[in-house]
Amino acid sequence: MLSDLIHRNIRWSDARNAEDPGYFSRLAAQQTPEFFWIGCSDSRVPANVVAGLDPGEVFVHRNVANVVHSADMNLLSALEFAVEALKVREIIVCGHYGCGGVRAATEDMPHGLADHWLEPIRRLARAYAVDLARCKTAEERRDCLAELNVVEGVRRVSETPIIQKAWARRADIRVHGLIYGLKDGRLRNLDCSTGPGHFEGRAAE
Numbered sequence: 001m002l003s004d005l006i007h008r009n010i011r012w013s014d015a016r017n018a019e020d021p022g023y024f025s026r027l028a029a030q031q032t033p034e035f036f037w038i039g040c041s042d043s044r045v046p047a048n049v050v051a052g053l054d055p056g057e058v059f060v061h062r063n064v065a066n067v068v069h070s071a072d073m074n075l076l077s078a079l080e081f082a083v084e085a086l087k088v089r090e091i092i093v094c095g096h097y098g099c100g101g102v103r104a105a106t107e108d109m110p111h112g113l114a115d116h117w118l119e120p121i122r123r124l125a126r127a128y129a130v131d132l133a134r135c136k137t138a139e140e141r142r143d144c145l146a147e148l149n150v151v152e153g154v155r156r157v158s159e160t161p162i163i164q165k166a167w168a169r170r171a172d173i174r175v176h177g178l179i180y181g182l183k184d185g186r187l188r189n190l191d192c193s194t195g196p197g198h199f200e201g202r203a204a205e
């Protein structure tokens, strides 16, 4: 299995090099991605592939169910690097329909450590219980919860000191919420974008 993977890599790098001989040396010199992507670890939602982007075009952080924990040092370190060093302009929180993590958060059974990780989604499910109850099927309810999780993620990213500090110096950084459909391969905009106008200190200026 591993040797198959190595051979695939050799075929890919050879093909890429033949197409564009300066490709790897250019990428090795520097990365200048415009996007920072916070997505789910699900193998069916690779950021570059579903967004049609090449290596070097998107800086990526993924975790189970694309949860934005306000004290997640892994995510915050990547976010800070993306904003301060890479100067990305567009931050995308991307969830997906049919998410196993969201499903686990709705189940009444233990999942070990994942239950701690998924607690924010359980909390959302409790907060929006009345709205979610209007969904006709359990699948629809889970997909609606996946959307809520993205909107919450956008809000939490926007409220981090990293983004608040960037907006305070008028950096034109936008945070967007998208959701990906496994069944049709389409990304949908959840229209919950935030930008410099969301700097909370602005009202006090």
Ligand SMILES: [Zn+2]
Binding pocket: 040, 041, 042, 064, 065, 066, 096, 098, 099, 100, 101, 102
């Ligand atoms: Zn998922």
